Amino acid sequence: xxxxxxxxxxxxxxxxxxxxxxxxxxxxxxxxxxxxxxxxxxxxxxxxxxxxxxxxxxxxxxxxxxxxxxxxxxxxxxxxxxxxxxxxxxxxxxxxxxxxxxxxxxxxxxxxxxxxxxxxxxxxxxxxxxxxxxxxxxxxxxxxxxxxxxxxxxxxxxxxxxxxxxxxxxxxxxxxxxxxxxxxxxxxxxxxxxxxxxxxxxxxxxxxxxxxxxxxxxxxxxxxxxxxxxxxxxxxxxxxxxxxxxxxxxxxxxxxxxxxxxxxxxxxxxxxxxxxxxxxxxxxxxxxxxxxxxxxxxxxxxxxxxxxxxxxxxxxxxxxxxxxxxxxxxxxxxxxxxxxxxxxxxxxxxxxxxxxxxxxxxxxxxxxxxxxxxxxxxxxxxxxxxxxxxxxxxxxxxxxxxxxxxxxxxxxxxxxxxxxxxxxxxxxxxxxxxxxxxxxxxxxxxxxxxxxxxxx
Numbered sequence: 001x002x003x004x005x006x007x008x009x010x011x012x013x014x015x016x017x018x019x020x021x022x023x024x025x026x027x028x029x030x031x032x033x034x035x036x037x038x039x040x041x042x043x044x045x046x047x048x049x050x051x052x053x054x055x056x057x058x059x060x061x062x063x064x065x066x067x068x069x070x071x072x073x074x075x076x077x078x079x080x081x082x083x084x085x086x087x088x089x090x091x092x093x094x095x096x097x098x099x100x101x102x103x104x105x106x107x108x109x110x111x112x113x114x115x116x117x118x119x120x121x122x123x124x125x126x127x128x129x130x131x132x133x134x135x136x137x138x139x140x141x142x143x144x145x146x147x148x149x150x151x152x153x154x155x156x157x158x159x160x161x162x163x164x165x166x167x168x169x170x171x172x173x174x175x176x177x178x179x180x181x182x183x184x185x186x187x188x189x190x191x192x193x194x195x196x197x198x199x200x201x202x203x204x205x206x207x208x209x210x211x212x213x214x215x216x217x218x219x220x221x222x223x224x225x226x227x228x229x230x231x232x233x234x235x236x237x238x239x240x241x242x243x244x245x246x247x248x249x250x251x252x253x254x255x256x257x258x259x260x261x262x263x264x265x266x267x268x269x270x271x272x273x274x275x276x277x278x279x280x281x282x283x284x285x286x287x288x289x290x291x292x293x294x295x296x297x298x299x300x301x302x303x304x305x306x307x308x309x310x311x312x313x314x315x316x317x318x319x320x321x322x323x324x325x326x327x328x329x330x331x332x333x334x335x336x337x338x339x340x341x342x343x344x345x346x347x348x349x350x351x352x353x354x355x356x357x358x359x360x361x362x363x364x365x366x367x368x369x370x371x372x373x374x375x376x377x378x379x380x381x382x383x384x385x386x387x388x389x390x391x392x393x394x395x396x397x398x399x400x401x402x403x404x405x406x407x408x409x410x411x412x413x414x415x416x417x418x419x420x421x422x423x424x425x426x427x428x429x430x431x432x433x434x435x436x437x438x439x440x441x442x443x444x445x446x447x448x449x450x451x452x453x454x455x456x
Contacts, residue, residue: 015127042110051091056083059089071086090267096110108138109136115129117129145308153310160321164278167273168257169244170257173229185209185226192222196211213263255273269293269295271292274288287320290309293308338388352390359423366379387403401413
């Protein structure tokens with residue numbers, strides 16, 4: 001095949017490569033989320049990437065957009081009808097049933113981070129593959145547990161430094177509440193069916209509550225005056241909702257009631273919530289969202305089992321961090337760059353790099369036989385703090401030159417103490433940086449600390 005006709009492959013539509021700077025911010029988000037989940041007693045689980053398609057049809061809901069339009073479904077060679085995972089909750093609930101987790105102390109608290117696949121029109125904030133961090137607390141129906149899960153989501157966002165956020169909260173009741181409420185809601189929208197958006201017109205019959213949080217401008221004018229589910233909750237459902245709010249207040253968690261918040265999956269009951277930027281709202285800016293799903297495990301073949309959880313898209317969270325200037329600076333992980341000069345020095349440079357890595361010092365070296373000047377230019381771009389210049393003449397005397405890449409100072413170190421010397425130098429620099437940062441915090445936040453005055 002000639003060069004002119006060779007195909008240049010690109011990522012499939014709606015997907016993207018996770019490049020090193022993207023990976024760094026994803027790792028940053030995950031480290032915070034995993035630590036907050038650990039502090040709340042969540043263990044970690046990883047279900048398979050594909051499941052039987054019926055699991056999602058029964059769990060997520062036959063009439064949802066996810067099942068009808070967005071799932072990647074295929075038949076494998078054994079004839080099984082399978083689907084790439086379009087969300088995490090149904091898979092975790094299936095695992096809870098399959099592995100007999102109802103015999104464990106309840107609730108069973110599980111956290112995960114997984115690739116999620118949905119065939120939808122790519123747009124800002126939406127892609128066909130994204131990564132989700134989520135938690136599920138299964139086996140107990142308790143307002144205190146609802147508040148704990150919401151608190152966990154709030155603490156993750158706070159730990160990442162996000163500010164100007166708010167929690168939107170609602171109760172959508174249970175099946176009995178909705179049996180009385182939905183006819184009233186359908187009656188409200190029925191006279192306007194010819195004016196609302198076509199997608200919402202389809203939801204009027206199979207999922208009418210979705211019309212309440214439609215973002216389509218053709219439907220939104222008719223949301224005003226619609227009956228609210230919170231006005232039609234049975235006394236026990238209303239009491240549960242009030243208890244959730246009381247627990248949030250006890251935790252000091254701010255929230256804003258939003259009676260038209262319903263979420264987009266059929267399995268939700270009672271508590272639903274979203275964490276969104278305070279100044280902007282909409283489906284494309286939600287930071288984290290979830291709710292209670294007391295009927296889901298029963299829908300997939302298990303006994304009645306309550307549960308609550310949330311999902312957080314890492315790509316969307318990364319977008320918010322970048323917007324607020326909170327993305328971590330990408331680090332190469334390299335502390336020392338080794339430059340080689342002269343015959344046989346490349347072998348010595350490799351040996352030095354290996355010895356440094358073995359004691360926990362990040363080290364790399366120049367490749368390709370470049371000049372010393374070119375190697376030092378590369379060292380300056382590498383992110384390393386120090387350079388080790390392994391010249392053939394110095395190596396013959398069992399020593400190397402160490403160069404501080406920030407100050408350009410140089411000194412010589414014997415090979416037998418090189419690792420120890422570099423470790424001390426790097427540690428001293430870390431202490432200096434920490435001291436400077438701490439002094440800046442004191443100057444900015446506490447210029448007149450009583451303790452400091454007392455010491456004076």
